[in-house]
Amino acid sequence: MNFLFVADPLEHFKIYKDTTFSMMQEAQRRGHTVSVCEPRHIRWTQGTKVLARVRDIHLTGEADAWFAVTGEREAELSGFGAVLMRKDPPFDSEYFYATHLLEQAEREGARVFNKPRALRDHPEKLAIMEFPDLIGPTLVTRDAQDVRKFHAEHGDIILKPLDGMGGMGIFRVKADGLNLGSIIETLNRDGAQTIMVQKFLPEIAEGDKRVLIIGGKPVPYCLARIPQGSEVRGNLAAGGKGVARPLTDRDIEISHKLGPVLLQRGMLLAGVDVIGDCVTEINVTSPTCFQEIFEQTGCDVPALFITALEKELEFS
Template sequence: MKLLFVADPLEAFKTYKDTTFAMMREAARRGHQLWACEPGDLVWVRGARVVARAARAIALTGDEHHWFSVLSQGELALADADAVLMRKDPPFDSEYFYATHLLGQAEREGARVFNKPAALRDHPEKLAILEFPELIGPTLVTRSADAVRAFHAEHHDIILKPLDGMGGMGIFRVGPDGLNLGSIIETLNRDGAVSLMVQKYLPEIAQGDKRVLVIGGQPVPFSLARIPQGSEIRGNLAAGGKGVAQPLTTRDRQIAESLGPILAARGLLLVGLDVIGDCLTEINVTSPTCFQEITQQTGFDVAKMFVDALEAAVRS
């Protein structure tokens, strides 16, 4: 197969932990052709198809520092690839949004895009959990400072976070004393101009914010518990959390098996569920990670499971 990865610049990849690289490595091992471009390379002109104007055909070198070589470079119509993998990291900003529309046009021209562009738009990573209230803890989405204060008065210990954050950015905890609550609200909602999410603090975060991967509707049998270090409340690896792979708990599996078929039917081949204790906290669909950490610690080949699912999806 000819696979086109729409991703961040290849030169910025940290191959020792990068999930997109793990996908590429497994695909190359099977003899698939690897192509790569950035979202800014996508172009559509009336009367023509969506193309990646600076697409690069690459080969993997096995060198950690110079990990790919360019075999050729030029224009590639997305519909001429067997699969297009949208792997651009968040934030889901206006340019990401526009890219999904170009990818949607490419689908109308015959391209197979994973994850499906419309599904990316329909499942913002913080807000997608609202559809599944039976799986989540007490949660509020609002612009209202008064609503946040009422939520704090009810639950006493809360987490506040921006809806467009990633990697633990902009997350605050406010305990029963309410210290700095007003200032934090003003920072996040910009005097009522921006919505934010507020959730009851879950003390189980001490055991980790678990990333549960779901591929083709089926859960990977191990999660990566991202455990806060020191005085941190955030388990995100980008915020210094320690990643510890562990078998899925009964509740982890229940959540994954409940959501997996629903999300797969919507065109989400790969999903990263975030679970703290028994509660779903986020549904990650843009570029879920943690393949390499789980594989290195458990021996379970997550990339193999993913490429198996990708091949099956392209054949269907």
């Protein structure tokens, strides 16, 4: 079967940790062929199906020249066995438009994972609000007074933009309220932009856990991303240390509540972020941490994913 990966430029991949690379590697190992394109290579012309300018590639097994291009062509997305949307955030207007093109390709018969509508309708930070029993005290607002009241109630808070990634734009304000006004102005742009405010969870010292849910079921190990030094953020992109751990009973409880819902909505893969007992985000655009968990535990996460993908293709 031929799989098309819609992703960032291959030349920018850090294959020692890249999850999309590990997916490609496992797909090829099983005899599937791999093609790639970027969102900018997808187009839809009046009276035709959605097309993309794609590169057919073969993974070489080498560390440097890790892929070889075996062909370049224009192809209908509906002609692939599966289309995997693996473009990294930010979820900007171009990402949004890409989901519309991919949804049209679905109407033409393409199988897209995660489903374009699910990606579009599932804001990764806001999505947690649907599950109030799984999260800590949280406020979504653009009003500065709302934020100040929340701070007065909870004392130690985290503020972050709704469109951030990799820990970008996250601020902690303690009980003294130092710089709260300036931080609010920076994030909400004088009331023009909605932000999220959450009670600070001291359990972050033990790690911001990435729990992977594949085909509605949890991977048995998570990756705890532990803040280093004086940093409050555990994100790997912000210098956090990744330590693989077995899921706790609470992690399993969370996964069993979220997994079937996410799968039913068309999300074959999700990365649920958990601090202590609380869900903080539900990532569906381009969840990562496959390789880190595999290397530390031997749990073959790429194999679990491709197996789930094959099952979806077989029974749908």
